[in-house]
Amino acid sequence: MKIFHQAKKSLGQNFLKSEVALQKIIEAGEIKQxxxxxxxxPGRGALTKKLLASSxxxxxxxxxxxxxxxxxxxxxxxxxxxxLILICDDILNFNLSYKLLTKSYKLIxxxxxxxxxxxxxxxxxxxxxxxxxVLLVQHEVAKRIVARDNKESVLSISVKAYGEPKMIMKxxxxxxxxxxxxxxxxxxxxxxxxxxxxxxxxxLLAKERVAQKSSGPGEVxxxxxxxxxxxxxxxxxxxxxSNLKSLKYFKSMGQxxxxxxxxxxxxxxxxxxxxxxxxxQ
Numbered sequence: 256m257k258i259f260h261q262a263k264k265s266l267g268q269n270f271l272k273s274e275v276a277l278q279k280i281i282e283a284g285e286i287k288q289x290x291x292x293x294x295x296x297p298g299r300g301a302l303t304k305k306l307l308a309s310s311x312x313x314x315x316x317x318x319x320x321x322x323x324x325x326x327x328x329x330x331x332x333x334x335x336x337x338x339l340i341l342i343c344d345d346i347l348n349f350n351l352s353y354k355l356l357t358k359s360y361k362l363i364x365x366x367x368x369x370x371x372x373x374x375x376x377x378x379x380x381x382x383x384x385x386x387x388x389v390l391l392v393q394h395e396v397a398k399r400i401v402a403r404d405n406k407e408s409v410l411s412i413s414v415k416a417y418g419e420p421k422m423i424m425k426x427x428x429x430x431x432x433x434x435x436x437x438x439x440x441x442x443x444x445x446x447x448x449x450x451x452x453x454x455x456x457x458x459l460l461a462k463e464r465v466a467q468k469s470s471g472p473g474e475v476x477x478x479x480x481x482x483x484x485x486x487x488x489x490x491x492x493x494x495x496x497s498n499l500k501s502l503k504y505f506k507s508m509g510q511x512x513x514x515x516x517x518x519x520x521x522x523x524x525x526x527x528x529x530x531x532x533x534x535x536q
Contacts, residue, residue, distance in 0.1 A: 270298050271365050271391065273430035276441065282303050283389045283423050283443045284363045293385065295346045295364040295374065296321060300329050300366055307333050314340045314360075316349055347373055353382045365391040368435070372410070379417040379447065388418070388444040397422050397440035406523040409488045415527045416480070418447040451531060452477040479504065480534040486524040487530075495522050499533075 271277060280302060286292065286309040297303040297315040303326070306313050313333075317323045323343040333339035342349070347370065364384040366374055371392050378385055398404070400420050402411045414420050423441040430433045453476055487498050496514040499505055505514055513533055525533075 257297045269365075269368075269433060269435045271426070271430065272432055273303055273426060275304055276391075276426045277302055277422070277423050280365075280389055280391065280443055281309065282361060283441060284361055284387065286311050286361070286363075291358060291360040291361055294363075295362070295366050297326055297341075297367070298362040300326050303330065303339075304506050306363065307338060310338075312338060314342065316342045316346050342403070346370075347377060351381055357496050359386050361385050362388045362390070364389075367392050369398075369439050371396055374408075375414060379414065379444075384417070384447045384449070386447055388447065389423075389441065391426065391439055391441055392437040392443075394425055397442045401444060406433040407525060407527075408523065409484060412484055412527055412530060414444060416530075417449065418444040420444045446524060449477070451527075452480065453473060475531055475534045480530070483487070483534050484522075484530055485523075491522060493521070495520050495525065498522065 265427055282497065288304070288310045289397060290309075290311045292306055292313050293310045294306060294313060294315040295305060303313065303315055307330070315326070317326060323341065324343055327334065330339050330341065333419065334341055360383075364373055371390075374390075378388065382486070392400075392433050396410070398409050399410050400414050401422050402408070403422075412422075416470070421443050423443055426439040426441065428438050431439070453474065483499065483502065487495050489498055494517070496517045499514055504510060
């Protein structure tokens with residue numbers, strides 16, 4: 256069955272037509288039989304077809320009602336068998352407590368580029384984090400996420416704080432229909448967790464702080480960590496110490512010493528480990 260659908264710019268629709276890129280996405284997902292996969296914006300179903308061939312349990316969320324109806328017809332057998340659950344919804348409003356997402360799952364998708372940041376934030380910080388994400392994003396965004404130039408950003412730190420990003424391959428614009436104005440790239444984010452942060456992320460009670468005291472990572476309060484990172488990057492060309500000295504957190508003598516040790520460094524010069532060290536009480 257052929258699907259004819261006019262791409263909608265408002266929904267960021269650019270349909271991937273490269274078999275090589277599709278196969279690379281599947282390989283990066285390391286999909287095992289009976290894995291639960293969440294696909295965002297299945298579109299015309301090119302990636303959906305590949306995912307279903309891996310014998311996974313697939314949940315596909317499509318916002319476009321026209322495409323939803325076409326996909327419902329195209330994958331009628333898989334829906335009837337229960338292998339595919341097709342949902343018409345906006346992924347940013349999608350309830351992750353859906354019954355099949357109560358267990359481990361992977362997020363594999365060619366996502367709308369106009370909501371890349373929102374998708375990363377939603378799934379990396381959700382209580383129900385995926386164990387792995389394989390996404391097709393703008394090439395420039397992929398380079399920023401992995402910090403190809405060895406200069407970190409809020410985006411790269413935001414991803415690395417929860418998982419291990421890697422760029423799999425560049426995908427040129429001509430491999431999409433319609434062709435976007437920019438090239439794309441496949442990225443994977445493995446080993447997603449909150450291991451760097453205290454649990455729960457809210458400030459702990461005194462007795463909980465005593466119980467959780469240790470020498471490894473996981474001592475950092477999630478909310479405080481992001482306040483420090485965002486303040487540090489607020490004025491990128493300024494010295495980091497100048498940006499951070501306004502925070503009450505750095506008023507004590509011990510914390511002031513941390514700022515002094517930064518010297519002439521700027522926010523982009525610090526690794527994830529450096530930010531964690533700064534945020535440790």
